[in-house]
Amino acid sequence: GEDVEQSLFLSVREGDSSVINCTYTDSSSTYLYWYKQEPGAGLQLLTYIFSNMDMKQDQRLTVLLNKKDKHLSLRIADTQTGDSAIYFCAESLPGTASKLTFGTGTRLQVTL
Amino acid sequence: DADVTQTPRNRITKTGKRIMLECSQTKGHDRMYWYRQDPGLGLRLIYYSFDVKDINKGEISDGYSVSRQAQAKFSLSLESAIPNQTALYFCATSRGGPSYNEQFFGPGTRLTVL
Numbered sequence: 001g002e003d004v005e006q007s008l009f010l011s012v013r014e015g016d017s018s019v020i021n022c023t024y025t026d027s028s029s030t031y032l033y034w035y036k037q038e039p040g041a042g043l044q045l046l047t048y049i050f051s052n053m054d055m056k057q058d059q060r061l062t063v064l065l066n067k068k069d070k071h072l073s074l075r076i077a078d079t080q081t082g083d084s085a086i087y088f089c090a091e092s093l094p095g096t097a098s099k100l101t102f103g104t105g106t107r108l109q110v111t112l
Numbered sequence: 113d114a115d116v117t118q119t120p121r122n123r124i125t126k127t128g129k130r131i132m133l134e135c136s137q138t139k140g141h142d143r144m145y146w147y148r149q150d151p152g153l154g155l156r157l158i159y160y161s162f163d164v165k166d167i168n169k170g171e172i173s174d175g176y177s178v179s180r181q182a183q184a185k186f187s188l189s190l191e192s193a194i195p196n197q198t199a200l201y202f203c204a205t206s207r208g209g210p211s212y213n214e215q216f217f218g219p220g221t222r223l224t225v226l
């Protein structure tokens with residue numbers, strides 16, 4: 001089966017780094033994604049990583065993928081109050097590229 | 113202008129009523145999806161459609177039905193609403209294809225069933 005799990009809540013101070021973690025159970029995942037949901041809005045794709053990569057960097061965002069442990073993380077450098085949101089990881093499987101399985105979501109709270 | 117719109121944005125209804133949630137998109141995407149979001153459970157797929165003639169059940173389709181009236185329109189119906197269908201509902205679209213799949217989400221419909 002497909003289970004994608006995340007911790008529910010993370011609080012960080014403005015300017016610090018945030019690390020949001022995700023574990024998944026299906027080792028055949030082809031792509032893994034991070035989506036952001038701001039209050040009162042739908043989800044927006046932040047970044048994604050192909051399963052044959054270990055790391056992807058995009059400005060303040062760093063994605064790390066450990067396929068052996070089925071662990072995905074999102075690091076946000078210099079976290080700002082505008083980063084406060086719910087972050088979802090998601091996976092897609094071979095042959096089902098259009099279907100995503102989402103994690104439970106992590107609410108990031110940024111304090112001053 | 114929003115690319116994916118949902119109506120209504122909020123709805124309160126009573127147990128046993130029939131409810132329809134509507135989704136429209138101007139992105140020209142073939143693929144459309146309905147999800148529900150519950151606290152602590154993330155997003156779960158209800159139904160999805162890869163083109164006008166294609167409808168597929170997701171992981172939690174019981175109690176729901178859908179209609180793909182056109183490429184741009186995908187509606188979700190609750191034939192007889194029950195309180196545990198109280199949730200935030202999202203429509204999404206994607207281009208599809210073999211590579212990574214970015215889904216574009218509407219703003220959501222908050223449904224309360226009393």
